[in-house]
Amino acid sequence: MNSVIRCEINGEEREVLADGRDTLLDLLRDRIGLTGTKEGCGNGNCGTCTVLFDGEPVNACLVLAGEASGARITTIEGIAHGNVLDAVQQALITHGGTQCGFCTPGIVISAVALLDRKRAPTDDEIRHAIAGNLCRCTGYDKIVEAIRSAASSSRASAP
Amino acid sequence: MKPLAYECPTTAADAVAALGRGDARALAGGTDLIVQIREGRKSVGRVVDLKRIPELTAIAQQPDGGFRIGAAANFNKIAAHAALANAYPSVPNSGRLVGSLQVQNRAGLGGNICNAAPSADAVPVVICLDARAEIAGPKGRRQVAVEALFASPGRNTLATDEILVSILLPPVRPRSASCYLRFTPRREMDIAIAGAGVWIALGSDGTIEDSRITLAAVAPVPLRTPMAEKALKGERPSHALFADAGRTAAREATPIGDTRGSVDYRRELVAVLTQRALLSCAKDLKLRITSP
Ligand SMILES: Cc1cc2nc3c(=O)[nH]c(=O)nc-3n(C[C@H](O)[C@H](O)[C@H](O)COP(=O)(O)OP(=O)(O)OC[C@H]3O[C@@H](n4cnc5c(N)ncnc54)[C@H](O)[C@@H]3O)c2cc1C
Ligand code: FES
Ligand code: FES
Numbered sequence: 001m002n003s004v005i006r007c008e009i010n011g012e013e014r015e016v017l018a019d020g021r022d023t024l025l026d027l028l029r030d031r032i033g034l035t036g037t038k039e040g041c042g043n044g045n046c047g048t049c050t051v052l053f054d055g056e057p058v059n060a061c062l063v064l065a066g067e068a069s070g071a072r073i074t075t076i077e078g079i080a081h082g083n084v085l086d087a088v089q090q091a092l093i094t095h096g097g098t099q100c101g102f103c104t105p106g107i108v109i110s111a112v113a114l115l116d117r118k119r120a121p122t123d124d125e126i127r128h129a130i131a132g133n134l135c136r137c138t139g140y141d142k143i144v145e146a147i148r149s150a151a152s153s154s155r156a157s158a159p
Numbered sequence: 160m161k162p163l164a165y166e167c168p169t170t171a172a173d174a175v176a177a178l179g180r181g182d183a184r185a186l187a188g189g190t191d192l193i194v195q196i197r198e199g200r201k202s203v204g205r206v207v208d209l210k211r212i213p214e215l216t217a218i219a220q221q222p223d224g225g226f227r228i229g230a231a232a233n234f235n236k237i238a239a240h241a242a243l244a245n246a247y248p249s250v251p252n253s254g255r256l257v258g259s260l261q262v263q264n265r266a267g268l269g270g271n272i273c274n275a276a277p278s279a280d281a282v283p284v285v286i287c288l289d290a291r292a293e294i295a296g297p298k299g300r301r302q303v304a305v306e307a308l309f310a311s312p313g314r315n316t317l318a319t320d321e322i323l324v325s326i327l328l329p330p331v332r333p334r335s336a337s338c339y340l341r342f343t344p345r346r347e348m349d350i351a352i353a354g355a356g357v358w359i360a361l362g363s364d365g366t367i368e369d370s371r372i373t374l375a376a377v378a379p380v381p382l383r384t385p386m387a388e389k390a391l392k393g394e395r396p397s398h399a400l401f402a403d404a405g406r407t408a409a410r411e412a413t414p415i416g417d418t419r420g421s422v423d424y425r426r427e428l429v430a431v432l433t434q435r436a437l438l439s440c441a442k443d444l445k446l447r448i449t450s451p
Binding site for chain 1: 160162163164165167186188189190193194197198206208210235258259260261262264265346347348
């Protein structure tokens with residue numbers, strides 16, 4: 001049962017043909033080729049499929065494509081500012097907060113959503129914000145460091 | 160997985176009609192349902208999304224001071240309602256236990272109730288608060304106690320063409336407090352091995368006038384413990400009283416043993432969690448409790 005989904009993805013209006021069984025993750029990866037968003041578990045536990053849905057982080061594997069109609073979706077492909085990485089992305093590189101990189105898109109989205117809401121999060125708030133994002137490589141300390149430093153560099157450059 | 164159609168009615172009556180056409184299930188946040196469908200544990204031809212029905216996502220304080228929580232309002236929206244958080248902090252607090260922030264941006268109280276898992280974390284507290292369920296069906300609306308919605312693990316008592324519209328909380332009783340505590344091996348993103356929700360209301364003489372206790376994950380449905388509730392009534396809060404209520408609740412629990420915990424372990428957890436939840440209520444009520 002195919003239907004046309006109209007939604008905004010990374011600032012662009014899109015019309016996508018999707019099957020009724022497709023999740024938002026299937027729509028992003030398989031229907032329009034935005035493969036930056038990863039599928040780990042497919043059931044809400046790993047967070048590597050995290051995208052912003054109307055500005056809030058959600059697991060794209062737990063959203064049906066139909067639910068996205070009319071929504072504003074931001075994926076990892078929509079986070080950098082032109083050719084300049086977002087402060088969170090740059091800090092993850094600088095602090096070694098990414099190794100194999102599989103969890104990284106989800107971590108970036110969760111961190112960006114946190115910093116949108118809180119300019120100076122505590123380490124506890126950072127850990128809570130990424131509690132739904134599993135990383136099997138870094139041990140999290142470097143990720144937390146990176147997000148903390150991204151927060152302070154964004155504060156320094158903000159008007 | 161068979162083909163799946165998606166419908167998104169904008170009124171409760173249309174949702175009821177859509178469900179009445181058969182082979183369909185209501186969809187709130189989807190954090191239980193979508194996984195169940197995709198893993199083949201539920202076979203269904205259509206999902207009826209409730210999130211585009213305004214009254215299902217609204218949260219409002221009522222003229223009498225109580226609250227109406229739309230059955231498809233997500234936990235983050237519930238947590239953001241300042242008056243609700245102020246009146247009943249245990250309601251947003253138990254929602255914060257459900258999965259991650261990503262999950263809480265979709266999942267809500269209505270889905271937690273209707274999914275009818277014995278381990279549902281947001282349910283015990285609303286049962287303790289004597290919440291009522293507003294239900295819409297083909298013949299109109301009806302209300303039952305939230306407690307009456309649970310049939311068996313994974314099964315609620317709604318007809319297939321009924322939807323839960325809202326959860327109704329009464330106005331706050333003076334000198335009352337509530338709390339839900341659970342035990343999980345990991346701090347976040349885990350399922351309760353046992354949980355205990357409690358509510359107490361003090362009389363003007365400082366004794367406990369009324370109490371409710373509801374346990375999670377230690378029976379086929381969220382479990383009230385009438386003997387432990389009775390043990391509290393008319394008594395002055397103390398460590399000994401709360402410890403005794405915890406032990407009584409543990410005897411009333413009917414847990415199963417599985418890989419997550421043995422029967423004895425679950426009972427022990429009930430005793431400890433019930434006692435701690437009561438102590439947390441006493442603290443909220445600024446009581447000075449005599450030491451053990
Ligand atoms: C990673 C992860 C972690 C989780 N952790 C926890 C946890 O710690 N504690 C916990 O309790 N749960 C947990 N859950 C389970 C789930 O998130 C909760 O049960 C949640 O509250 C379900 O709400 P929902 O809106 O997503 O329900 P949905 O999945 O939309 O619906 C659940 C069921 O209820 C029915 N339904 C929903 N709304 C209505 C309605 N208004 N009327 C009639 N029927 C309805 C649906 O048909 C379906 O059968 C977790 C889930 C995931 C994926
Ligand atoms: S793929 Fe969505 S949470 Fe793991
Ligand atoms: S960098 Fe490999 S999973 Fe996080």
